[in-house]
Amino acid sequence: MLPLHGSSPKGKMHRHAYSNGGNAAYPSNGTFSIQPHKFQPRSQPASRRRRQLIQRILLVGSVFFTAVFFFYPDLRPNLGSGPLSFFTSGEDSQLETVRYYDLNNVQGTARGWEREERILLCAPLRDAAPHLDMFFAHLKNLTYPHNLIDLAFLVGDSKDNTISKLEEKLTDLQAAKDPKQQFGEISIMEKDFGQKVNQDVESRHGFAAQAGRRKSMAQARNWLLSAALRPTHSWVYWRDVDVETAPFTILEDLMRHNKDVIVPNVWRPLPDWLGGEQPYDLNSWQESDTALALADTLDEDAVIVEGYAEYATWRPHLAYLRDPYGDPDMEMEIDGVGGVSILAKAKVFRSGVHFPAFSFEKHAETEGFGKMAKRMKFSVVGLPHYTIWHLYEPSVDDIRHMEEMEKDRKSKEAEEQAKKDRVNKIKDQFDSKSSDWEKEKAAVQNLVQKEKNEHKEKEKEKDKVVEKVKEETKNEVEQAKKVAEQPKKEHRKADPDQVHEAKGEEEKEKSQPAQANNGK
Amino acid sequence: MPTPRSLRRQNPITLVLAGILCIGFFIFFFSGNDATPGAGTARATTAETASNVLSPPSLPFRKAKLNQPAAAPPVVHYYMNNLTTSRTPIENRETVLVLTPMARFYQEYWDNLLKVNYPHDLIALGYIIPKTKEGNLAYAALQVQVLKTQSGPKAKRFASVTILRQDTETPLQSQSEQERHKLENQKPRRSAMAKARNSLLFTTMGPTTSWVLWIDADVIEFPPTLIQDLALYDVPIIAPNCFQRFYNADTKANDIREYDFNNWIDSPTARDMAAKMAKDDILVEGYGEMPTYRSLMTKMYDPSADPGTKVKLDGVGGATLLVKAEVHRDGAMFPAFPFYHLIETEGFAKMASRLNWESYGLPNYLVFHYNE
Numbered sequence: 001m002l003p004l005h006g007s008s009p010k011g012k013m014h015r016h017a018y019s020n021g022g023n024a025a026y027p028s029n030g031t032f033s034i035q036p037h038k039f040q041p042r043s044q045p046a047s048r049r050r051r052q053l054i055q056r057i058l059l060v061g062s063v064f065f066t067a068v069f070f071f072y073p074d075l076r077p078n079l080g081s082g083p084l085s086f087f088t089s090g091e092d093s094q095l096e097t098v099r100y101y102d103l104n105n106v107q108g109t110a111r112g113w114e115r116e117e118r119i120l121l122c123a124p125l126r127d128a129a130p131h132l133d134m135f136f137a138h139l140k141n142l143t144y145p146h147n148l149i150d151l152a153f154l155v156g157d158s159k160d161n162t163i164s165k166l167e168e169k170l171t172d173l174q175a176a177k178d179p180k181q182q183f184g185e186i187s188i189m190e191k192d193f194g195q196k197v198n199q200d201v202e203s204r205h206g207f208a209a210q211a212g213r214r215k216s217m218a219q220a221r222n223w224l225l226s227a228a229l230r231p232t233h234s235w236v237y238w239r240d241v242d243v244e245t246a247p248f249t250i251l252e253d254l255m256r257h258n259k260d261v262i263v264p265n266v267w268r269p270l271p272d273w274l275g276g277e278q279p280y281d282l283n284s285w286q287e288s289d290t291a292l293a294l295a296d297t298l299d300e301d302a303v304i305v306e307g308y309a310e311y312a313t314w315r316p317h318l319a320y321l322r323d324p325y326g327d328p329d330m331e332m333e334i335d336g337v338g339g340v341s342i343l344a345k346a347k348v349f350r351s352g353v354h355f356p357a358f359s360f361e362k363h364a365e366t367e368g369f370g371k372m373a374k375r376m377k378f379s380v381v382g383l384p385h386y387t388i389w390h391l392y393e394p395s396v397d398d399i400r401h402m403e404e405m406e407k408d409r410k411s412k413e414a415e416e417q418a419k420k421d422r423v424n425k426i427k428d429q430f431d432s433k434s435s436d437w438e439k440e441k442a443a444v445q446n447l448v449q450k451e452k453n454e455h456k457e458k459e460k461e462k463d464k465v466v467e468k469v470k471e472e473t474k475n476e477v478e479q480a481k482k483v484a485e486q487p488k489k490e491h492r493k494a495d496p497d498q499v500h501e502a503k504g505e506e507e508k509e510k511s512q513p514a515q516a517n518n519g520k
Numbered sequence: 521m522p523t524p525r526s527l528r529r530q531n532p533i534t535l536v537l538a539g540i541l542c543i544g545f546f547i548f549f550f551s552g553n554d555a556t557p558g559a560g561t562a563r564a565t566t567a568e569t570a571s572n573v574l575s576p577p578s579l580p581f582r583k584a585k586l587n588q589p590a591a592a593p594p595v596v597h598y599y600m601n602n603l604t605t606s607r608t609p610i611e612n613r614e615t616v617l618v619l620t621p622m623a624r625f626y627q628e629y630w631d632n633l634l635k636v637n638y639p640h641d642l643i644a645l646g647y648i649i650p651k652t653k654e655g656n657l658a659y660a661a662l663q664v665q666v667l668k669t670q671s672g673p674k675a676k677r678f679a680s681v682t683i684l685r686q687d688t689e690t691p692l693q694s695q696s697e698q699e700r701h702k703l704e705n706q707k708p709r710r711s712a713m714a715k716a717r718n719s720l721l722f723t724t725m726g727p728t729t730s731w732v733l734w735i736d737a738d739v740i741e742f743p744p745t746l747i748q749d750l751a752l753y754d755v756p757i758i759a760p761n762c763f764q765r766f767y768n769a770d771t772k773a774n775d776i777r778e779y780d781f782n783n784w785i786d787s788p789t790a791r792d793m794a795a796k797m798a799k800d801d802i803l804v805e806g807y808g809e810m811p812t813y814r815s816l817m818t819k820m821y822d823p824s825a826d827p828g829t830k831v832k833l834d835g836v837g838g839a840t841l842l843v844k845a846e847v848h849r850d851g852a853m854f855p856a857f858p859f860y861h862l863i864e865t866e867g868f869a870k871m872a873s874r875l876n877w878e879s880y881g882l883p884n885y886l887v888f889h890y891n892e
Binding site for chain 1: 531533534536537540541543544547569572573574575576577580581582583585592593594595596597598599600601651666667670677678679680681682683684685686687688714715718719721722723724725726727848849850851853854855856857871874875
């Protein structure tokens with residue numbers, strides 16, 4: 001074959017191939033070409049009519065359905081979610097009414113930020129406008145992913161502008177350009193309970209008001225929680241707005257312990273005259289036998305409140321166990337908890353533990369919460385050496401004391417001033433005297449010097465006695481001249497003295513304590 | 521190239537048809553898009569619709585558009601002072617949260633629930649289903665019915681439906697009637713039940729909820745006006761009498777018998793028994809081993825008496841129970857631990873009374889329990 005091919009003329013082959021291809025692509029109207037319409041039978045009029053009928057039915061049908069769906073959007077078929085849903089009725093398909101949750105996924109673990117566990121941050125507020133700036137600064141600084149934190153506030157019986165300020169601050173927060181600064185669900189609940197108790201420090205912490213106050217606080221907390229807890233929450237964090245200093249990592253720090261309920265130690269800074277610092281939250285404690293015995297003697301509705309001499313419970317308090325240099329991870333089992341900063345797993349609240357607004361085992365609110373959590377076998381733990389600082393609000397006594405101290409200080413200052421003036425006056429006189437004395441001393445020294453010189457001269461020039469006599473008289477004349485000049489010099493020195501006095505005034509303010517000591 | 525044969529040979533009528541279909545799709549497209557941002561619809565829905573997925577489950581929410589970046593969740597203000605629980609709940613547009621802990625799904629339950637003539641857009645449903653084999657079946661069956669209803673006619677759709685899977689273990693694998701009602705099984709069973717009820721309650725109750733209606737999954741018959749009828753009494757907690765229909769072999773006729781013994785008025789005997797009990801023991805009703813001599817509401821049923829009679833109760837059952845939301849908000853929950861030697865719904869009535877909320881029962885107003 002190959003030699004045959006090789007011998008065949010090239011041109012012929014090409015032509016052959018071309019003509020073949022040409023024939024295949026463009027069949028000529030030769031005898032062998034087949035034109036289907038010529039040889040196939042035409043469609044029967046019956047089937048053509050049927051086709052036309054079908055087409056008309058489809059046309060009418062589509063027009064009809066379009067019209068129906070246009071005027072009655074309810075009847076439009078549900079095409080499910082995804083891109084197809086654009087073709088269904090808009091409003092309805094955009095509305096989601098069914099939600100599924102598995103509570104096994106929201107149990108809360110030690111490393112919640114990695115598992116994207118949501119936290120509900122609850123803050124009950126009342127006349128809290130002055131503290132909001134501080135609170136929001138804390139919020140912004142939290143290191144836990146903000147989009148995983150849902151905020152819930154209950155504002156009740158507020159007489160100041162707490163609500164408007166809160167709303168404004170929250171709107172600002174959510175308008176942040178950085179999406180990492182935006183929080184999750186934010187709810188403000190407004191509910192007045194008609195509390196009779198005043199919120200100022202004195203009436204807040206008075207013993208008589210405690211039981212009633214704690215019960216209404218508990219009520220507010222329960223309203224907040226029951227309205228804000230969602231099936232998506234793994235943790236619930238209760239935080240008072242008047243916390244002044246707390247670590248930015250507080251959520252992670254508390255979460256790492258993986259306890260059902262956990263609280264840090266709460267102290268507050270104090271002015272120096274009160275000792276510099278003080279335990280603040282005395283509601284975190286371990287139960288004692290004395291307290292249990294005391295509880296048995298009390299009436300069903302009585303509430304034991306901690307930190308008052310009326311109930312001596314001898315309980316070990318978390319607050320008093322603080323060691324500033326202790327291990328911040330150290331844990332302590334407690335029975336009552338304080339409400340300043342509580343991190344709890346959401347399952348604790350889901351199982352029904354709440355802040356009793358009645359006397360539960362002789363306790364109410366957060367202490368009752370701790371008791372109830374314990375009753376349901378949840379772990380309740382405090383961190384004695386991990387401290388956050390509550391704002392120091394001076395009590396009425398403190399304010400009075402501070403006013404007295406201020407008065408004392410002022411009168412002491414006035415006294416000091418008077419003393420100082422007197423001292424200065426004396427000093428001035430003393431100074432002029434001493435300068436006099438100095439001059440006299442100088443004069444005397446001069447004299448002595450001259451005398452020495454004279455003595456030398458005497459020794460040298462014993463023979464020049466006459467001259468010596470003359471010199472002596474000269475010296476006497478000079479001395480007389482000097483004595484005459486003395487008042488003149490004093491007069492000239494008056495200016496430097498004034499300068500000295502001005503300087504003394506400056507010094508007086510600086511060195512007041514030393515002088516005061518001297519005065520004593 | 522010559523024009524494709526199909527176009528050349530097309531009957532003009534098909535072209536017209538295609539054109540109309542095209543226009544039809546465009547109309548769908550634009551009407552679908554226009555309806556959502558419309559001012560009129562927004563006004564109508566702000567009260568009962570959340571704009572973000574992060575919202576109370578008792579409200580429906582509008583889904584985020586797929587092609588838009590997610591906006592920051594809004595700051596939502598709830599005026600809980602304006603929340604009412606009145607005699608005329610429909611007129612005041614008060615929302616009702618219907619809660620059902622479900623271990624088994626009964627079709628009769630769902631059919632009966634659909635018959636409720638309280639406006640469905642004011643009703644939110646909440647379910648909690650245990651993670652057991654039986655629970656999975658119930659979950660699947662419920663899901664089918666829910667989807668059917670929620671994509672059905674608008675008037676029948678509920679405002680929202682929340683379905684939870686339970687995280688707490690169920691102490692009893694069998695939900696059979698004998699097993700459930702054994703005396704020694706009562707404490708663990710009812711404790712788990714209480715936890716399930718609390719989980720359901722505290723996660724689904726939103727800031728707009730006015731009433732909470734507890735219906736057991738095996739309550740299959742009650743009047744469609746149940747909510748209005750119970751709300752009319754304007755009391756914090758109210759329970760109708762729960763009976764059961766059965767075929768009475770003695771009289772050879774359909775008959776009814778008492779079922780829920782947890783609605784009762786306390787007796788001195790029961791108080792004495794409680795006083796002598798250890799701290800963690802519980803008193804339960806309806807067992808011969810433990811005669812408490814409490815007055816049971818089931819015994820008070822009298823078909824000839826005034827159907828509106830109301831009695832004050834000390835313990836309530838959970839079969840059907842209408843509770844004002846503020847009772848739960850104040851903290852009245854279902855104790856999963858012995859609370860004054862009572863547990864679950866009976867403990868709930870006790871806790872509510874400690875919070876100064878009273879419980880009432882309607883001895884002559886019947887609801888019916890499923891008969892196994």
